Amino acid sequence: MKSKVAIIGTGMVGMSYAYSMVNQGICEELVLIDINKEKTEGEAIDLNHGLSFAPRKMKIYSGDYADLKDAALVCITAGPPPIEGETRLDTLHKSIGVMKNIIGSIKASGFDGIILIATNPVDIMTYAAWKLSGFDKSRVIGSGTTLDSA
Structure with a gap:
């Protein structure tokens, strides 16, 4: 398996992940996936520029779920934006709905790597992704809750 990473969700968190991966030369291939394909294409162009x-050459592009088949890691950063005054727990039901769609698409792609969850609330969404995926618990991890704890 080559070092291919996919990021699902190209909002501020997803693009922070992508920027860090480019700056650190983390992978050979980086695919960006988002419901807003036009935005994702622009983000891929910017990263390529x-x-x-960067410390290594990389293939960076806007893709879709079919591109996950040979990925080693999928980072899920997608989720509904909170409405002003909502807490992360207030958005939970919407977030679970988004996660169901994403996990279904990941499974359909034949993906056989590790899923990293950064969608808030992270611990709950990680548990949901694990249960929805049916993957072994070692394959679905959360990015941590330092921000929530603070």
Whole structure:
């Protein structure tokens, strides 16, 4: 398996992940997936423009769930944006609905790697992704709750 990473959700968190991966030369291939394909294409172009300053060459592109088949890692950062005054727990039901769709698409792709969850609330969404996926618990991990704890 090559070092291919997919990021699902190209909002601020997803693009922070992507930018960090480019700057650290984490993978050979980085695929960006989002419901807003046009935005994702623009983000991929922007990241490609910065590759000359990255520590390694990378293939970066806007893709879809079919591109997950040979990925080693999928980072899920997608989720509904909170409405002003809502807490992360207030968005839980909407977030679970989004996660169901994402996990269904991941499973349909034949993906056989690790899922990293950054969608809030992280612990609950990680548990939901694990249960929805049916994957072994070692394959579905959360990014941590330092922000929630603070």
